[in-house]
Every structure is written in structure tokens, then in C-alpha cells.
Amino acid sequence: MTARVDAGSRLLRLLAVLTWLARQGRATVSELSERFGLDADELIADLELAACCGLPPYSPDQLMEIIVDDQEVIADLGTELARPRRLTAAEGFALAASARAILAVPGADPDGALRRALAKLEAVLGGRGLLRVDLREPAHLAVIREASDAGQQLELVYYSASSDRESTRVVDPVSVRLIEGQWYLDGYCHNVTGMRRFRVDRVSAARLTGEPACHGAGDSDTDGDDAGPQSSEAFVPGPEATVTRLAVDDDAVWITEALLNSTSEPLPDGRTGVTLAVASTVWFGRLLLRLGPHAEVLDPPELAETGRQAARQLLARYRSTPTP
Amino acid sequence: MVDRLERLTDLVLVLLRDQRPKSLREIASEVPGYPVQEGEARRQAFERDKRTLRDGGIEVTAMPIDGPEQVGYLIRPEDYYLPDLDLAPDEQAALNLAVAGVHLGDPSGRDALWRLGLPASTGARPVAELPALPALPVLHAALRARATVSFDYRRERRRVDPAQLRFHGGWWYLVGHDLDRAAPRTFRVDRMNGELSAAAPGSVLLPDGFDPDAALPDVPWQIGDGAVVTVVVHVDAALAGLVLDEVGESALERRHDDGSVVLHLEVTNTAALRSWLFELGDHAEVIGPDEVRAGVVSWLEAVAGAS
Numbered sequence: 229m230t231a232r233v234d235a236g237s238r239l240l241r242l243l244a245v246l247t248w249l250a251r252q253g254r255a256t257v258s259e260l261s262e263r264f265g266l267d268a269d270e271l272i273a274d275l276e277l278a279a280c281c282g283l284p285p286y287s288p289d290q291l292m293e294i295i296v297d298d299q300e301v302i303a304d305l306g307t308e309l310a311r312p313r314r315l316t317a318a319e320g321f322a323l324a325a326s327a328r329a330i331l332a333v334p335g336a337d338p339d340g341a342l343r344r345a346l347a348k349l350e351a352v353l354g355g356r357g358l359l360r361v362d363l364r365e366p367a368h369l370a371v372i373r374e375a376s377d378a379g380q381q382l383e384l385v386y387y388s389a390s391s392d393r394e395s396t397r398v399v400d401p402v403s404v405r406l407i408e409g410q411w412y413l414d415g416y417c418h419n420v421t422g423m424r425r426f427r428v429d430r431v432s433a434a435r436l437t438g439e440p441a442c443h444g445a446g447d448s449d450t451d452g453d454d455a456g457p458q459s460s461e462a463f464v465p466g467p468e469a470t471v472t473r474l475a476v477d478d479d480a481v482w483i484t485e486a487l488l489n490s491t492s493e494p495l496p497d498g499r500t501g502v503t504l505a506v507a508s509t510v511w512f513g514r515l516l517l518r519l520g521p522h523a524e525v526l527d528p529p530e531l532a533e534t535g536r537q538a539a540r541q542l543l544a545r546y547r548s549t550p551t552p
Numbered sequence: 553m554v555d556r557l558e559r560l561t562d563l564v565l566v567l568l569r570d571q572r573p574k575s576l577r578e579i580a581s582e583v584p585g586y587p588v589q590e591g592e593a594r595r596q597a598f599e600r601d602k603r604t605l606r607d608g609g610i611e612v613t614a615m616p617i618d619g620p621e622q623v624g625y626l627i628r629p630e631d632y633y634l635p636d637l638d639l640a641p642d643e644q645a646a647l648n649l650a651v652a653g654v655h656l657g658d659p660s661g662r663d664a665l666w667r668l669g670l671p672a673s674t675g676a677r678p679v680a681e682l683p684a685l686p687a688l689p690v691l692h693a694a695l696r697a698r699a700t701v702s703f704d705y706r707r708e709r710r711r712v713d714p715a716q717l718r719f720h721g722g723w724w725y726l727v728g729h730d731l732d733r734a735a736p737r738t739f740r741v742d743r744m745n746g747e748l749s750a751a752a753p754g755s756v757l758l759p760d761g762f763d764p765d766a767a768l769p770d771v772p773w774q775i776g777d778g779a780v781v782t783v784v785v786h787v788d789a790a791l792a793g794l795v796l797d798e799v800g801e802s803a804l805e806r807r808h809d810d811g812s813v814v815l816h817l818e819v820t821n822t823a824a825l826r827s828w829l830f831e832l833g834d835h836a837e838v839i840g841p842d843e844v845r846a847g848v849v850s851w852l853e854a855v856a857g858a859s
Contacts, residue, residue, distance in 0.1 A: 277558050
């Protein structure tokens with residue numbers, strides 16, 4: 229499982245390990261490899277190499293003192309390496325953006341520790357208030373997050389854009405996450421007896437049933453909950469989904485960014501080809517309305533009529549007397 | 553043959569420890585692994601190492617020195633070391649959870665925790681995914697350095713004094729003062745292209761009273777510089793509640809007995825309004841003004857008639 233890593237990345241990794249070792253003095257190999265996410269063999273190889281580094285004339289007293297055996301690493305590295313390195317631009321941004329994002333989640337920093345940490349970080353990075361994260365706060369987000377954290381079952385009144393209907397659902401929450409600016413609840417829906425993803429801003433009522441959530445977080449190895457932070461893991465398009473291809477021009481190319489689970493490629497005529505799974509013609513018709521004349525359905529041909537139908541249906545409403 | 557990792561490690565230690573600029577000849581004699589012969593190959597090997605270090609955020613500073621080579625190199629402590637953040641244990645833990653809870657598409661956050669000597673936390677579940685764009689760290693660094701940035705946007709070169717990076721409605725925006733238009737402007741970061749360059753640190757001069765927080769409205773149909781039009785929208789009972797949650801009660805003009813509502817929306821971007829309306833399908837309809845309603849109808853006719 230040894231991926232080839234370039235010398236620059238290995239150097240940064242090694243410096244990080246050395247900084248930590250310089251502070252600690254000693255550590256077990258397993259502790260180090262776990263902490264830094266490194267294979268034990270790679271770690272030992274890099275540390276043995278580091279034991280040959282130091283200052284001229286590279287006599288034993290000028291080399292870094294690192295003793296590695298099978299179990300343990302003992303190091304005496306002096307103070308230069310014990311101080312942590314500056315953050316790179318990417319690291320500084322990642323820390324500040326992560327902290328800002330969590331602070332924007334209601335109730336996420338109850339004792340203010342993150343706010344204090346961010347203030348110290350921003351003082352060092354230079355620049356306060358340069359980064360701002362706005363997260364939407366749908367009406368029922370708080371109770372849904374609370375239920376998810378506590379492993380409690382929810383009853384939701386949910387408007388489904390794909391069926392264009394509101395219905396009452398009983399859901400065992402698995403996770404509540406913000407993906408590309410929208411809050412989603414992933415959970416086991418008792419009505420359809422399967423995992424579903426719900427947009428939190430389409431929930432018009434939410435309450436705890438008082439029952440514990442019996443599916444989901446508890447049996448995570450069967451539902452993919454531990455599969456990592458990828459947004460698509462828990463998404464279940466449903467058996468009826470149709471793989472559909474569109475051609476869009478520059479004015480509609482935003483859909484490649486706005487739709488989860490779509491892929492795109494350039495087309496010879498300069499437009500962009502977009503492939504997506506369509507589980508609902510209602511939803512797809514509305515998407516085609518938004519794209520308007522800037523999109524064309526390439527495949528399958530039977531879906532090409534969907535947008536025209538949606539447009540005619542809505543036009544019929546506009547052509548009757550305006551609603552008072 | 554000296555491993556390149558070993559040469560790089562020695563180079564860092566040699567340039568960092570003595571705190572005086574060293575000529576390339578001196579460096580090559582102290583760091584094993586450079587070509588023995590003075591000349592182009594040695595120079596290139598050193599330049600390559602310098603680039604590798606810079607890519608990893610380790611800046612090698614060149615400065616004039618006495619002697620035949622005239623230029624010497626060192627790593628300044630202020631460029632290398634992180635000032636002590638002095639984080640209390642609960643603050644460390646909170647920062648850890650924040651990094652674990654936000655997925656930014658690359659491991660920079662975890663790398664930063666290493667740097668701070670904090671254990672990367674395991675097991676925490678991600679709360680938010682924010683889009684990762686290569687321009688973001690560059691813009692953030694320019695903001696911190698108060699450096700004017702330039703980039704291509706809608707096929708034009710723009711020069712902007714940056715004031716804020718902001719995640720809003722699912723997108724990253726740069727808020728700043730556009731130098732050529734002499735006015736505040738907001739740019740979608742994912743739509744920037746061409747070379748993104750930053751001028752000298754300290755080049756930013758924002759007008760007095762510039763308020764980046766005022767730059768972005770809460771609703772998409774107010775993003776844009778168009779004239780304000782009050783658009784009257786009817787939403788039927790099925791979606792009235794959800795739409796009111798989104799736009800706020802202040803937009804409510806009338807509530808009908810059948811549960812439907814009439815909203816007054818202040819709109820500067822009718823294209824964005826149209827897109828939002830069509831997501832509501834035939835649950836929503838523009839009542840007026842006539843030109844906005846006619847615009848919606850002609851858009852629908854174009855879709856309905858397309859062959």
C-alpha cells in the first residue's frame with residue numbers, strides 16, 4: 229500500500245514527525261504511524277534516513293539523534309525542530325475556513341472554544357473578518373440535527389420535488405450535512421423502507437416520535453455511513469432512475485456545478501455534455517425550464533419531450549386569467 | 553547516491569541553523585548530494601530544491617553577500633516558524649473537531665493540525681462540505697497581505713482590491729473594490745480564470761467605509777446590479793409555507809383563504825428570480841409587473857416551441 233510520494237511531500241511529512249518527536253522525546257512506532265496516518269515501514273525508513281541528516285561535518289555529534297527499534301523511537305533533536313513550522317497558504321485557509329464554517333452552524337460552539345481558537349489563529353495569520361461563511365438555516369434544521377445527534381427517530385412532513393407531493397414520513401436519521409450550500413438529511417425512511425436523502429429546507433414540520441432510531445448510525449457498516457465524507461455515498465437515486473445526457477451552452481453550464489452526481493465533458497461543437505441520473509420527470513421538467521433554450525436533451529429521446537411539456541403546462545397557467 | 557529527501561532535510565537544517573546567508577558553493581560543500589563540479593548542473597539541482605521547498609511553504613531568501621558569488625541564501629526564522637498560537641486544550645480540541653467536521657476536498661486542514669502539533673481527530677463525522685477551489689488559498693493569502701489581485705472574469709481582465717472571501721448560498725465569492733470600475737464588486741471564485749496574480753503586499757487601498765458584509769444579499773434575485781423591480785408572485789397553498797420560510801414574512805403581501813399567498817419581492821436579477829420560480833414548478837406564478845411576466849412567458853414559449 230505504499231503510494232509513491234514525491235520528495236517534497238515526504239520532506240513536509242518528515243518535518244512534521246520530527247517536530248512532534250522533538251517535543252515528546254520518545255514515542256512508540258504504532259503511536260506515530262497512527263497519529264500521522266503513515267505506514268509503519270515508511271515511517272521507520274524515513275526516520276532512519278533522518279538519522280543520517282544533520283550539520284557538517286556530519287560526525288555523530290552533529291547528526292540528529294534518532295534511535296529507532298521495532299517498537300519505539302527515541303529522539304533528541306534540539307530546540308530548532310521542536311518549534312512548529314508556519315502554515316502554508318492552503319493550510320491557513322483550510323483551518324480558518326473550517327472554523328468559520330462550523331461557527332456558522334447554529335449551536336456548534338456552545339462554550340466558545342472554537343471562537344477563541346479562531347481569534348488566536350487569525351491574529352497569527354494576519355487578518356480578522358476576511359473570511360465569512362454563511363450557511364442557510366432552514367426552519368427545522370435545529371430539531372433535525374438534534375434528533376440525528378441523539379439517535380432519535382423523526383416524523384417529517386416533507387415536500388418531494390420528484391413526486392411534487394407533500395407527505396408524512398418516519399425517518400431514522402443517519403447524518404445531517406451541508407453539501408454545496410444545502411442542508412441534507414440522510415436517513416432510513418420507514419415509508420419506503422430504504423435510505424433516502426431529504427433536503428432540510430423542504431421539511432415543513434418535524435417532531436421527535438420518542439422512539440430511538442433503529443436503523444442507520446448503529447449499523448453503519450451496512451449502509452455506507454462510514455464510507456467517508458464523499459457526498460454521494462448515501463445518495464440513493466432509486467431503481468427507476470434514467471441515465472440522461474444533455475448538451476448545454478455557456479449560459480447553462482452552471483448545472484455541472486449545481487447538480488450532485490453529475491459528470492460533464494466538452495463536446496465537439498463547443499457545448500458541454502452533462503450526464504445525470506433522472507429519477508423523476510417532474511423534477512427533470514423543472515430543471516429543463518430553468519435551463520431554457522440553453523440546453524438540449526441528447527439521450528434518451530423519450531425524455532426530450534419533458535421540458536416542452538413542462539413549459540406548455542406552465543404556459544397554460546399564465547394564459548388563463550392572472551390569479552387575483 | 554544521496555537520497556533526495558536526505559539532501560532536502562540537510563539543506564533545511566543548514567539554511568536554518570546558522571542564520572547567515574551562505575553561497576551556493578558553501579551550501580554544496582555542507583550539504584551532501586549536490587553535483588561535485590561547480591556549474592549549471594549544480595545550480596539547477598539547487599534551484600529545483602528551492603522550488604520544492606517553496607511549494608511546501610518554506611521560503612529560501614536570497615541576499616547579497618561579499619565574495620565572488622555575490623548572492624547567499626538562508627531561511628529566515630520568521631518565514632519558517634509558526635508564531636506560538638498558545639491554544640488552550642479546549643481550543644485545540646475545538647479546532648480539531650472543526651477540521652474533522654468540514655470537508656474541503658484536500659488534506660490541507662489535517663496537514664495544518666500536524667503543523668500545530670495537534671492530533672488529527674478520528675471518528676468525527678463531517679458536518680459540511682465546502683467546494684475546494686485552487687484559487688481560494690491564493691486569494692486568502694492576498695487578503696491577508698492586503699495585495700491587489702487580478703484575474704480574468706467574463707472574458708475581461710479585472711483588478712480588484714480584495715476585502716473578503718465569502719461562502720454564500722453554495723458558492724465562494726470574492727468581495728472587493730474593482731479598480732477599473734471604481735466601485736464595489738462581487739465575483740464568483742469558480743468563474744475566475746486566466747492567471748490569478750497578486751501585486752505587492754500592502755497595495756490594497758479600500759475606500760473609507762467600505763463594508764464587505766453589505767455586499768451579498770440573502771436571496772439570489774438580489775445578486776446583481778440591475779435596477780430594483782418589485783415583482784408580485786403568487787404561490788399556491790402546497791408550497792406557501794416553505795416559500796415563506798425562505799423569503800421571510802416581510803415579503804408577504806396577502807394571504808388568501810385557500811392558503812395561497814401573494815409575495816412582493818425586490819428583484820435586481822430577474823434571471824435568478826426566474827430560475828428560482830421554475831424550481832417551484834406550476835406552484836408559483838409571476839403576476840406583475842407586465843414586463844417581468846412577459847419575460848417569463850416568452851422564456852416558456854421558447855422552451856415549449858423548441859424542436
